[in-house]
Amino acid sequence: DGGITQSPKYLFRKEGQNVTLSCEQNLNHDAMYWYRQDPGQGLRLIYYSQIVNDFQKGDIAEGYSVSREKKESFPLTVTSAQKNPTAFYLCASSPPGGLVLAYNEQFFGPGTRLTVL
Amino acid sequence: KNQVEQSPQSLIILEGKNCTLQCNYTVSPFSNLRWYKQDTGRGPVSLTIMTFSENTKSNGRYTATLDADTKQSSLHITASQLSDSASYICVVSPGGSYIPTFGRGTSLIVHP
Numbered sequence: 001d002g003g004i005t006q007s008p009k010y011l012f013r014k015e016g017q018n019v020t021l022s023c024e025q026n027l028n029h030d031a032m033y034w035y036r037q038d039p040g041q042g043l044r045l046i047y048y049s050q051i052v053n054d055f056q057k058g059d060i061a062e063g064y065s066v067s068r069e070k071k072e073s074f075p076l077t078v079t080s081a082q083k084n085p086t087a088f089y090l091c092a093s094s095p096p097g098g099l100v101l102a103y104n105e106q107f108f109g110p111g112t113r114l115t116v117l
Numbered sequence: 118k119n120q121v122e123q124s125p126q127s128l129i130i131l132e133g134k135n136c137t138l139q140c141n142y143t144v145s146p147f148s149n150l151r152w153y154k155q156d157t158g159r160g161p162v163s164l165t166i167m168t169f170s171e172n173t174k175s176n177g178r179y180t181a182t183l184d185a186d187t188k189q190s191s192l193h194i195t196a197s198q199l200s201d202s203a204s205y206i207c208v209v210s211p212g213g214s215y216i217p218t219f220g221r222g223t224s225l226i227v228h229p
Contacts, residue, residue: 004160042121042219042220043206043219045216048216058216090161092160094215105149105163105210106208107163108161113158
């Protein structure tokens with residue numbers, strides 16, 4: 001059963017703590033992405049990775065970090081430097097040839113809701 | 118700057134009625150336009166995807182149109198059902214880039 005999984009579904013963090021959100025895909029996709037979604041706003045890009053061991057900052061990377069050691073996995077760490085981390089976090093992936101294929105599209109995971117206590 | 122604007126921001130309709138959601142974009146160069154449905158607390162799910170050469174595409178009761186000249190798209194929902202209550206997001210991908218531009222979405226509520 002192919003797809004993207006995110007865990008946990010709900011996550012609570014105390015101020016000053018780092019937390020890591022998991023994202024795994026078995027779609028054999030090269031590119032992976034992390035987005036943040038706040039009420040009434042569109043998805044905002046945090047980080048993305050086109051290939052293993054390479055990633056780029058998105059529009060709101062401050063206070064976040066990522067790694068891409070395996071093609072299937074793209075974990076996101078929300079650090080204590082992120083002042084307003086409460087949000088819904090979405091992971092996505094897209095197939096190979098993203099720069100070329102006109103039909104390239106992103107597939108999303110179910111999301112993780114992070115709440116700061 | 119690439120932008121995607123959606124209207125209306127929210128919409129309430131009665132079950133069984135039709136509705137149309139709008140999307141205007143300024144993304145250039147254009148590669149494809151997608152409509153996603155996002156249920157509350159879940160990830161977006163793709164409904165349709167169109168390239169510049171396509172001006173209409175259907176997925177069941179959902180029909181998307183694209184006018185690449187005016188840079189406008191619409192999503193028409195026919196015979197709405199309670200399960201259509203969700204946020205509908207328009208996403209435009211530029212050519213030569215991995216990074217799409219997202220609209221803020223239209224929140225649709227279908228009442229019985």
